[in-house]
Amino acid sequence: MASQLSTKQVFWIVLAVVVAVLPQLYRLPLWFAPMMTVVIAYRFYVQVKHIKKAYNIILMMVAIAALLLIVYSQGFGLSREISVTILITMTVLKLLETYRQRDALLVVMLCYFVAMTRFLYSQDLVLVMYLLLSAWVTTHALAVINYQHGSAWFEKKQLKASIGWLAMALPFAVLFFLAFPRLGSPIWGSPDIFGEGKTGISDEMSPGSIIELFMDDSPAFRVTFGSNNKPENNQLYWRGPVLSEFDGRTWTRHEFRRSRGQVAYDRQAAIIEYGIEMEPNGRHYMFGLDVVLNAPQGSLMSPTSTLFSMNKVNQLKHYRLSSAVTDRLYQRLPQYQRKWLLDFPEGLNLQTQIMIKQWQATDDSAYGMINKALNWFRTEDYLYSYSPPALHSNEVIDEFLYESRRGFCEHFASTFVVMMRMAGLPARVVTGYQGGVDMGDYVLVKQSDAHAWAEVYIDQPDHELGGYWQRVDPTSVVSPERLFRGSGNIIEQRRSFFDFPWLRQTREHLDRYRFRWNQWVRDFNVSKQQALFDAIGIQHRDGKVLAVILLSVLAASGALIFSWLWWRQRPRYNNLQQWYLRFMDLFKKEPAIYARQSAGMEAVTHSIVEQYPGLKKSVNDFQQCYLRIRYRNEQLTPADRRRLQHFFERLKKDVKKRYHSQSRS
């Protein structure tokens, strides 16, 4: 069977598929893009050359081969990745057997589904715009499959019509979106499986691992402070995972099986409350301003003061926190923990160990050590740089301190903590974010604000908790501006080819809309719906009320669309046509005459005169007046109108008279 579709139809079907699949291409296996190109090229070749459809058995083999490839590259199982990949692959392969209108409709409708699956990964504002475009292209493809208004590939009239339908559908969509009941928790599958995962800070740190985050300007979270209590930028340390185990190269996190015990902080420290809207990171960490006082609901506070969510953060997450803005947290340090926190590879980095020994000889106090180390970083020429030379040897500390001397936060933090441990002070690396862009009513923290700093435990025997954790940020002495201006703004060197200041600023500016978008649309849930219903005065939300609301939405939007369409398609007559209609109206009760309306003025007058010779004069007068104006082919002038009116009135009177005489006789 050769194709029953026109080349234009095939073009639109392919376009709909391509537009729907494109935003997912990045996460599909490598072979997908070439396969899609081949399929599309083949489909067009077949169309142009009028080649028959391939045998079903061959198509079946192709489908099975594609399935095997999916299993090979993504594994076997019922996960989001695999099911979405299968859906997309089969949609693209379906093009091979799209020869009839029926199949074409099927493929194009599947495009809606494919477009939707992209939302499972991200609901970003820009993406939403793109997917609206996709819905438009798909709808237009449907229209073209059904009927082609013209031969042009982009028929303006039809394109406008399809966008018009979507625009008319919008009020319904918005109202239904607001009123439709939501589920509090998923019926099937956990949100861990299906969610918008994205990489953020990980629970490991080896030289160079944070560098990827520096390249990423996407938002990590947004913070809304109360009125005017936003701390200075250099105090914005957003605490994430704490890494305390070091194998000479990589830092890892210690798993605690309990929550934080008793802590204390300086009485002078300011306590601030704020809300965080966290972008999904596909992990359990949550971030908070150092030091967080209490864990919000649904999360745990580990002994290292890091917040952990019960579920993976796979969707936009909102929580409120209160923090003490201080760099000192009193906490008991058990003996077994102290042992880990002093651990470092004994046989390595001997040069550094010797230097520490020398420092210890002059001043053995904790603060003496810290200051010596910070002074060392400040006075020796260390450089803050995004592109430090890679560290290859086993002795990364020695290599960094004495050879490369260039690095960023993770190098400084890591080296500093090892130095402190060598000096016999318990210390650990804290990862998280530092700073943020003030957007007016909220603070935007981007992935590129990722940071690492150090914490040293200082013994204070006279305190009831025996000591405190002191935050030390060695990066701040190397590059003090880092804390005020953010990492992206202090280095001249471009991070990537597309790294321009104006682009960065535009993105930051766009984030304002994203924030609103998140607040109003993306994060609309059961509780916000409840608040909305309360606001418009609907207190009880049982099934009956809800059904009434939904039905009335349906009826209201239906009435809206109906009246709009009815108004749009009403017949539009010019002035003269309206006179003709008024004329015909006089004979509404005469089926024999009225039925001839479409035959034209002459025919109608003829049949009137035939039936009622008495009306001959007035009818003919009107007809002549009408026809003269009609064939003059000009606009009606006021004089014309007067004349028509005059003859019309006379005719009307005669017709009425005739009815009277009929009823009398």
Next chain:
Amino acid sequence: MSISKRCSTAPTLFKRLKNYFINRRGREALPVRLHWRRLYVLPSKPGLFFFLIGSTMMLAGLNFNNNMSLMLVFLLFGLAQVILYKTFFNLKNVVIDQVHAAPVFAGERYTLRLQLLAPTDRYQIQVKMDESVDTANILHQSGQWQLAADAEQRGYQPLPRLKLLTRYPLGLVTVWAYCQPKATVLVYPRPEQPCPSFAHHGGVEGPDSSVVQGDEMDDLRTYQSGDPIRDIAWKKSAQGQGTFVKKYHLKQGKELCFDYSQLNLKDIEKRLSRLTAWVVEAERQTLTYQLKLPQFDSGMGRGERHYHECLTALAVFGPGGVS
């Protein structure tokens, strides 16, 4: 085979009730305006698939509380609503203005020309008559359709039921309406084939016509059923080699007479069929002819008008022709 015929052979109760309901308006005089009350609306097969996909998407969106998916789904449902009205308005207020079918002979197919009117442009309106389908648009307030059907019986035959259907613009919804126009198609009797030779039914003999009445073989022809008995050449036939009738030499200007009562055939339809064949043949040869039926006499004549008069009389003759 027409729908009505199929139904009459196997009339299930449901089909009878359905047809009764559809045909409840009876035959309607044209023009007929398709008022919204006579439009039927149901989702089409692609429409059901659209709904299925939408429901699946909605389940996924609800389960994972994915607001944008839900928004897209509701947008699609809104779209379906818009399309429903769009399709409805595409057929509403369409006027079936006139139908016309040129007369044909029974056993041939006739072409029905249909004109629809609408105040605004309408697209992709399908008109179905039995198995014949035609799709066209109403542009500039009118549109023409052409349908074909078999003419089976002679006479003024009523038109089958028309079905007007549209799925424009997206094919998600089908809107349709039925109409039985009070119009007929004239079907002439089926002419006998091959055309038998003309018989002598009297008629006015021209001055130079000569009737050869002899027993020579040349002047005789074999008997064909329906020949008048008085023309039989008895002597020749008695020889036992078949039945022969006297042959008449026809010359230009001969005026023929075809008389129903002189035909020696039992079946009325066969008589009409023979007469039709003669009329057609005589008209083709541009001869002058006269057709005599009980209660009809065409008089001598020829030409288009005479021809149709004769054929119409044949079509509506007697009990077979419905008028």
